[in-house]
Amino acid sequence: MTVLTIFFCGTGSNKFDVTHENFWDGELVSTLAANHAGREFAEWIVVDGPGSGNLQADDLFTKTKEYGLTGTLFGKGWDENVQHAVxxxxxxCSWRREQLTEQEYNRLKAAGIPIEDVKVEGSWLWRKYNYGERSVTQQTLQEQIIKTFRKDGVIxxxxxxxxxxxxxxxxxxxANAMLNDPQLNHIPVNIFALDPVPGIGNFQDQRVRLGANVKEYVAFYARDERSKGFSCVIPQTAVGTKTSIYPMAxxxxxxxxxxxxAGGVPTSSSDLKTFIEPGRVVRHFAETCLKRWGVQLNKTLNLSEADLLRLTGAIASDEARYKLMHKVSxxxxxxLDQGERYVSLGSKGVQFSAVKGSIYAPATGLTTSVLELAAYKHLR
Structure with missing residues (x-):
């Protein structure tokens, strides 16, 4: 039995954001991935977000290109990310990076590895450089790791x-790509999502609906976000999917x-830790869910009931300061929020507080009070 966990970074974010200057204790998705105790590729992978600079381009199991600003603005590149995960x-893999990059060529040369000299092609005006071929590609090595360390078969x-x-x-x-794949549609899927935002024009069915292969869906949504174009998605889940959604300050x-x-670039060293409580609470429950889903993690918070009461109490005390965020974008x-965030329930736009009902656990949905610790019992 192999439990595979796939971590998807957000727009402009990547696996190295465990030390990003805007996050006082690391960006959550990259931090969770870094703390996974299993073997990378066999038991977990982390996928850089759209617009993050293609740092993983040479290692992907599918060919991609540099989308630049269109990745940030429109999410270009996430289809390739999903195919890579499949x-x-x-x-x-469906593609291998066989040609050496300039950086790899220089590194091998500096190490004294016997490789051919760089080939210069074309005229002086249109000069191109061929740095040679890899004898073994990254994809080949990673395929072998998967074959060796996944228990009871590759899938x-x-x-x-x-x-x-x-x-x-x-x-x-x-999850939808897996549902539509005959080789993968039998695999149970669990999802932990943090404020899933598709961007303008990206509310197609594969992004706002989930099928019966998703057994549990847990998500936290940013109550005080008001940026234009940042409408989040509460997906329409299948009958039988355990669905838990929570608001977070x-x-x-x-x-x-x-x-x-302000939820953005720090204005000072002291500003870096102004509102640490929401991130602590969400990280704790992300770790709780992952451990329940069969994942071994290092460096978990393991918050006690008293810890949670202290953190949620601090959030409630700072209510007025969180409301100041509504003016920032x-x-x-x-x-034009009419007092609350506008969200997408499936493909239908509604107000934040309208998302509740018996299909959710707890039924209070996005109206759940942060102080109501009993509402989180479903995650334990």
Whole structure:
């Protein structure tokens, strides 16, 4: 039995954000991935978010290109990210980076490895450089890790998905891609999503609906986000899917570990830790769910009931300060919110507080009080 966990970073975020300057104790998704105690590729992978600079391009199991600003603005590249994840689940790549990059060539040369000299092609005006071929590709090595260390066959017996922002939407996309794949549609899927936001024009069914292969869906939503174009998705789940949704104080990045007063770039060293409580609470429950879903983690918070009471009490005490966030926007413009965030329930736009009912556990949904610790019993 192999439980595979796939971590999807948000827009502009990557696996190295465990030390990002905007996050006082690391961005949550990359931190959870770094703390996974299993073997990378066989038991877990982390996927960089759209617009993050293609740092993983050479290692992906599917070919991609540099999307630049269109990745940040429109999510370009997340389809390739999802296909990469599908290929990782199957343990078989659809593309290999066979040609050396300039950086790899220089590193091998400096190490004294016997490789051919760089080939210069074309005229002086249109000069191109060929740095040679890899004898063994990254994809080949990773396929072998998967083959060797997955127990009882290459196809995992369970897949857990964790994602923030467009990474949360990528979780939806991958779950649906698995449902439509005859090799993968039998695999049970669990999802932990942090404020899944698709961006303008990205509310297609594969991003806002989930099928019966998703056994449990847990998500936290930023109550105080008001940026134009940051409408989050509460997906329409299948009958039988255990669905738990919770509001959390702060903006889109607050629950992911950005503890600044405005939910963005720190204005000072002291501002870096202004609102640490939402990130602590969400991280604790993410770790709780992952451990319940069969994941071994290092460096977990293991918060006690007293710890949670202290953190949620501090959030409630700072209510007025969180409301100041409503005037700040990542996109310059704020929503005409009529007092609360506008969200997408499936593909239908509704007010934040309208998302509740017996299909959720707890039934209070996005109206749940942060002080109501009993509401989190479903996650333990």
């Amino acid at each position: 290929n990782i689940i199957k343990g078989k 995992p017996t369970q897949v857990n998905l964790v994602g923030w922002s467009r990474g949360g939407i990528s979780c939806h996309m991958l 702060g903006r889109h990045a607050t629950m992911a570990g950005n503890a600044t007063a 990542y996109t310059y413009f704020t929503e």
